Amino acid sequence: MRRRALGLSMVAVSCLITMAVSAPVATAAPAVDAAPGLPLELIDAVARDLGLDPQQFLDRADAARRLAEFAAAVGSGGVTGTWLDADGRPVVAVADGPTYAEVADAASANGFATVTSGIEIPQAVRDAVDPLLDLLPFDVAPTAGPIRASSYLGGDSFLAGTPAGLGLRCSLGFNAVDPTHGSVNITAGHCNPSAADTGSAASTGAYPMYGSLVGSKFGSFYRTSQSHNDYALIDIDDANVGEFEGNAVRVPGSGPLHVTGTVDPIVGAPVCKSGSRTGFSCGTILSTGQNIAMGEAVMDRSFSTSICALRGDSGGPIVSGTLAVGIASASNVGDQPSCEIATVFTMLQGQRPELFATPINDVLAENPGLTVRTS
Numbered sequence: 109m110r111r112r113a114l115g116l117s118m119v120a121v122s123c124l125i126t127m128a129v130s131a132p133v134a135t136a137a138p139a140v141d142a143a144p145g146l147p148l149e150l151i152d153a154v155a156r157d158l159g160l161d162p163q164q165f166l167d168r169a170d171a172a173r174r175l176a177e178f179a180a181a182v183g184s185g186g187v188t189g190t191w192l193d194a195d196g197r198p199v200v201a202v203a204d205g206p207t208y209a210e211v212a213d214a215a216s217a218n219g220f221a222t223v224t225s226g227i228e229i230p231q232a233v234r235d236a237v238d239p240l241l242d243l244l245p246f247d248v249a250p251t252a253g254p255i256r257a258s259s260y261l262g263g264d265s266f267l268a269g270t271p272a273g274l275g276l277r278c279s280l281g282f283n284a285v286d287p288t289h290g291s292v293n294i295t296a297g298h299c300n301p302s303a304a305d306t307g308s309a310a311s312t313g314a315y316p317m318y319g320s321l322v323g324s325k326f327g328s329f330y331r332t333s334q335s336h337n338d339y340a341l342i343d344i345d346d347a348n349v350g351e352f353e354g355n356a357v358r359v360p361g362s363g364p365l366h367v368t369g370t371v372d373p374i375v376g377a378p379v380c381k382s383g384s385r386t387g388f389s390c391g392t393i394l395s396t397g398q399n400i401a402m403g404e405a406v407m408d409r410s411f412s413t414s415i416c417a418l419r420g421d422s423g424g425p426i427v428s429g430t431l432a433v434g435i436a437s438a439s440n441v442g443d444q445p446s447c448e449i450a451t452v453f454t455m456l457q458g459q460r461p462e463l464f465a466t467p468i469n470d471v472l473a474e475n476p477g478l479t480v481r482t483s
Contacts, residue, residue, distance in 0.1 A: 120298045120338075120402055121383070121442040121463075122268075122276045122422035147363035150380060153388035157415075158378055165378055168196040169429025172377035173369075175200070178218060180372070186211040192376030192392075197221055251285055252366070252483040253353025260293070260326065260348075261364055262357030262425035263382030265317040268299045268329070273322050275312070276301050279384040279424035281435045282367065282468065283352050284341075287477035289330060291344040291352045294471055294480070295423030296437050297334045298402060306332040306340075314342045317384075326351070334405040337466045337474065338437040340423075355481035357425045359387040366483050370468050371431040373411040379428045381413075381436050381463065383421025386447055391415035391463070393433075400464045402438050409470050410437065416447035416461035426465050432480050434465035 146154070146162050154165045175190040175198050189201035200215040200222050202208055208224075215222045255261070262282050269275015278299035286292045293314075297303070302312045307330045316323040326348040331341040344352045356364030359382060373379075373393050380390040391414030400407045413426070417439040426434040441450035441461045454460050472478050 120296070120422055121385075121417045121419050121436060121439045122278045122296065122299050147358060147365055149359040149362050150365055150388045153380055153390045154378070157380075157390035158392070160378065164196070166429045168192060168378045169431060171196065171198040172374040172428055173371045173431055174198065174218065175220065175374050176372040178215065178220070182211055182214070187215075190374055192374065193221075194376075196376075196378075199223060251479055252355030252481045253350070255354035255356055255364060256351065259351050259354040259356075260316065261354050262367075263384060263387070264358075264360050265384030265420070266295075266326075267315045267317050267322055268301060268312050269315070270313065271315060271322060271325065276422075277317060277384070277420050278422045279382070279420065279436070281339075281423050281425050282357070282432050283354060283481045285479050285481060286341065286343075286475070289341075289343045291349045292330075292478075293327070293342045293344065293352060294435060294468070294478075295340050295342060296435055296466075297332045297338045297340045298405070298437070299423050300329045300332045300340050303329075303332040303334060306330060331475070333474070334402075336407065337409050337470050338402065338405070338407050339435050339466050339471045341475070341478075353481065355483050357382045357427060360384055365427065366430060367425075367427065367432050367480060368430040369432070369482050370472065370480055371428060371433055372469055373433055373465075373467055377428050377433075379413050379415065379426050379433055381415050381417060381421065381424050381426045381465075383417055383424035383436060385418045385420030386416065389416045389447060391461075394462070396467075398464060400438055407437065407464065407466065410464045410466055413463045413465065414460055415463040416441060416450055417463045418442055418444060418447065418450070426463075432468045434467050435471070436463055436465050438464045 179187045179190050186207050188203050198220045200220045202212045212222050264280045281295040284292050311328040313325045314327045327342040327344040330343040355367045358364045373396050377393045394412045396411040398410045424436045444450035
C-alpha cells in the first residue's frame with residue numbers, strides 16, 4: 109500500500125533558494141577534533157530526543173548492527189523479523205520449520221532473545237528484514253582521508269543550481285568513492301532540480317553555502333534516482349577532491365562523528381540525522397520497506413524514523429552509532445518553522461514528526477563498486 113502523510117503534507121525536505129549573490133565567498137570551517145567519541149552536538153541530541161547517554165546509544169546501535177548481520181547470514185528462510193524492543197533488547201523472530209532449533213540456538217548464542225514467528229507480529233516488524241538482501245550489511249573498508257579545516261562533510265549545506273543562487277538548498281550526505289568517478293558525495297535525488305540533465309554537459313552544479321552566500325562550484329550531479337529510492341551522486345571536481353576525503357558527518361562547522369561502516373535499518377534501532385537546517389536530531393526506526401509518494405515519484409524501499417527534519421535537511425546523513433544507515437528524503441513536518449512547533453503540531457493531530465529515508469546499502473547495491481568512506 110502506498111503511504112502518504114495523514115493530516116499533514118508529505119514534503120521533500122529540500123529548500124528552494126532564489127537569491128542572487130554578488131560574488132562567491134569561501135570561508136574555512138573551524139578545525140575539527142579527530143579524537144574518538146561522539147561530538148557534543150550529537151550527545152545533546154541523543155539525550156534530548158532519545159533519553160540515552162552516549163554509551164547506551166552506541167550499545168543499541170551495535171545491537172542493531174549485529175541483528176542485521178545475523179539476519180543476512182541466516183536468510184529469510186530462518187528469520188522472519190528482527191527488532192530492538194523498548195528497552196533496547198535485540199529480538200529475533202525465528203521461522204517455524206526444520207531449521208528452527210539451529211537458528212534459535214544460534215540467536216541465543218549471540219545474546220538475542222527469540223520468539224516463534226508463528227505468533228502475531230506487527231507489520232512493521234515483519235518488514236524489518238529485506239528478503240532480497242544478498243550482501244552483508246556491514247562494510248568496514250578503511251577508505252577515509254584526512255579531515256581538514258576546508259573539508260566538506262555530511263550535514264554541510266550546499267546549493268544544487270547556479271552560482272547566482274537559483275536552485276535547491278540541501279545537505280551533503282556521505283562522502284564516498286566510485287570506481288569510475290573517484291570522489292563523490294551521496295545525497296538526495298530530489299535535491300537535483302534538473303534530473304533530466306544528469307550526467308550531461310548541462311548537469312546541475314553543486315555549490316557550498318555559507319549562510320545565504322554561495323561559494324565556488326565543487327561538483328556536478330552524474331546520477332539521480334527519484335524512483336524506488338531517492339538519491340543522487342555528485343561527481344567532485346578534481347580541484348576539490350581533497351576536501352571530500354573525510355569520512356565524517358557533523359552539525360555544520362562543528363566537530364565530526366567518524367563513520368566506520370554501513371548497516372541496514374532495523375526496527376527499534378536508535379538513529380540520528382545531521383542536516384544543515386536543524387543539525388542533529390534523533391529518533392528510532394519505526395518501519396522498513398515503506399512506499400512513500402513524493403509528488404509523482406514513489407519510493408518503495410524507504411524506512412521511516414521518528415526524527416524531526418525540516419526543509420534544507422534533505423540529503424543529510426542518517427547514522428546509528430557510527431554506522432551509516434540512510435539518506436534523509438521526506439518529512440511529514442518539513443514545512444514547519446521549527447522542530448519544537450512541529451512536535452506540538454503533530455501531537456495535536458495524534459501524530460509525531462516522521463522522517464523517511466533511503467537505505468544507504470540500497471544505494472551501494474544499485475551502484476556496484478561504490479563505497480562509503482569509512483575508518
